[in-house]
Amino acid sequence: MKSQTKEIRASIHRVRIFGRVYEREQVTAAVVLMAPVLFAVFMLFILPVVQVVVYSFTNMTTSQRGTFVGIENYKYILSDSKFFQSIRNTVLFAVLKLVFDTGLALAIALMLDSNIPLRKFLRSTYFAPVVVPVVASSLIWIWFFDPDVGPLNMILEALGLQPLLWLNGKGTALISILIFSVWKGIGYNVMLFLTGLQNIPDSYIEASKVDGASWWQSLVKIKLPLLRPITNFIVMIGIINTFKVFAEIDVMTPTGGPGYSTAMIVTYIYNQAFGRGKMGRACASSIILFLIIFVLTQIQSRMNASKTVDYE
Amino acid sequence: MKTKKKYNIPVFIILMLGAVAMVFPFVWMILSSFKTTTDIYTYPPKWLPSTFNWKNYKAVFDMIPFGRYYINSIYTSLMQTFIQIALSIFGAYAIVFLDFPGRRFLVNLIRSTMFVPMVVTLIPMYLIMNGLQDTYAGIILPQVFSAFTIFLITSFFDSIPKDLCDSAKLDGCGYFRIMFNVVIPNAKSAISTASMFAFLGHWKSYTWPLIITNKEKYRTLPIGMKYLVAESSKEYQVMMAAAVMAILPVLVLFVIFEKQLVKSITLTGMKS
Incomplete structure (x- = not known):
């Protein structure tokens, strides 16, 4: 058991990101899993939130993009x-x-x-x-x-x-x-x-x-x-x-x-x-x-x- | 020693009266769905229909493409639920079991989405999805993400012992295998509860489908029923038949899954 753990430890690749050490395999898995979640958060929240702020200062209508009109x-x-x-x-x-x-x-x-x-x-x-x-x-x-x-x-x-x-x-x-x-x-x-x-x-x-x-x-x-x-x-x-x-x-x-x-x-x-x-x-x-x-x-x-x- | 106390009868009576008020609308709905027009407009009101017939149910299908709405609702709700649960499992697994940079930040980012109700971003969302008007994708895609579901599943995953994953790792499993072979099977009942929850939410979803659909072909059940109110012009017995059919699948799910539903409601309440 002990030697096995050691073996696995030895095979773990480590990376240093922002001054902290992570296991590379875990980071890769997290990136893959989090990518769709982040994409959804971006498309469904971040982007529309930014847009709603920007559009609120334009005279946009259903048919035209509109121009900046201040407040x-x-x-x-x-x-x-x-x-x-x-x-x-x-x-x-x-x-x-x-x-x-x-x-x-x-x-x-x-x-x-x-x-x-x-x-x-x-x-x-x-x-x-x-x-x-x-x-x-x-x-x-x-x-x-x-x-x-x-x-x-x-x-x-x-x-x-x-x-x-x-x-x-x-x-x-x-x-x-x-x-x-x-x-x-x-x-x-x-x-x-x-x-x-x-x-x-x-x-x-x-x-x-x-x-x-x-x-x-x-x-x-x-x-x-x-x-x-x-x-x-x-x-x-x-x-x-x-x-x-x-x-x-x-x-x-x-x-x-x-x-x-x-x-x-x-x-x-x-x-x-x-x-x-x-x-x-x-x-x-x-x-x-x-x-x-x-x-x-x-x-x-x-x-x-x-x-x-x-x-x- | 616990002594067996007497039942508190006055409280029981008050609660029973309240319960009658809660259930009465449903009883009224079911009984009325069999009534005829004359039954409805007689005074004093009749409780029971004069004859039990299914005419009103047929009338719903004659007045509006109810079957089409029904299929649309089932399809979009199922797809939304499926994508939403998949996203939530991925996110929750990474949050609970993986160590990666920016984890805290991501959790906070996801949590902050709970404070932006969809009505606030409705207009940009409508413009983003403009090309997908009157398509299923247009209905489905904006409704596939829920921070609630992610945190609900996170709290389920939290209760899975970490040793289980560690030993799988010792056996040489990668992180994806651990997710699919260890974590998901161990949270099966919890995931099905979360799915049920998501499905019920999508089944009654109103504002977004109202905006993104114009053609009758793509309307979902709630939207179709909104138009039925105008269409049936006070033929309440027909409206009741439609309501019965819309509520039925939900009631069946409720009776089967009540315990789990209650548990996850309280869980979300406690965790936040």
Whole structure:
């Protein structure tokens, strides 16, 4: 065995790169394996990211390459009331969705974590809408929201309440999509929280009980701090996902909704680019969308970096 | 000593009510896909269809080339999944098992792509792919890379004991042989989970196929269903039949692979 190892050692070719010694065979293998990955990263991220920045300073349209126009596009969108409305809609949608997606999901996960029958079955039902294609479930909810023959208004009428216009109403359209979106996505976060809760050793909770902690105290002082990394992840992904929301919006309210009330930033980008052919403007709006997401996720991770605890 | 506690019944009842709300849309969808137009427009609403017939399912195929959409979706989703998984295995293997210059930098580069959602680069991507409009390659290629999948597989590979590879190396295996003969077989179930995950994502993919396809021939299922909404003009029973057919393969996969799916979701959550 020993001599064999020696033999192999002797046959290994070494190379020195940037002052460190590597095994040549490994480097070759890595280059071959990483080349397609790097090519994909270059073509699908680096190149388009550079281009989106460059194009945002041109008056490019679908039919012509365009010329450099400085910050004209940014000036245009930042004075376009439709753009601000789309930002307002997106922020409103994102805030409400994040509140429900974390708060409600945590509540459901806490309940699922308690001693109940049929836990596995219940868990699956909350998770089921997550895996269903969003367009397919949108079709169901378009009907649910129908003001004339939709089940939701029938339920409201049966309860003696005023029927709503749902997707057709200026004040209710965004809320309707929010309801759909929470129904659709909450199971994902429930699952994450639940796993987090189940990873908390029983001994921690038992110990806190011995010390006379109430249910609420053990939640706030032990469970929530230990769930912090998961909460961070959920909020981070939530920010990215809600700011890029498009599919359900486009299927349920194809024209941006009544009075442009459901138009998101992505809707604005899409309309500029493919409705009006203004590629330069669409790129400038994409940059602003990216900056918003970037700043928010940075703030979020800075705020939380110092607060993570570990009781091990 | 653990004492057997009593079930928490009030919590159970709340959760059951919630579960009904979660499942109700699907039950409604399935029942309604068999209803007739009159069933839908009667008041008070009917829960059960008056007769069970497959007319609505046939109507879907009459209204739109649903079969074509279906095949397009299956083909593009499978191809995307295959390429994506291959790329991810290559990348993950190099990251976990190989020592090479720039490894850290590459990991960070791949991670940074997670913060650039595709909507941001949509326009340049559309222009890059301009020549491939209305082709399968145009649909497939921009959607074959996912940092998530790479890190998911990386975390699976991390749990493979390094000794296994070392002993294969002593036997004279090269690094590619080790990947194909040792690492991949040892991560088979994990890779199939990741594939499932990727497939489900591609099956519902919307924005990119919407942009890159104009001709009906190349539309995928989600895009076709978007147009069905306008086409069927409030014939909800037909829309439900289409939804049932679009959801069916996903539900089958979900029932079979639920445990693995849940595991990998939580894994990605924990790792990040």
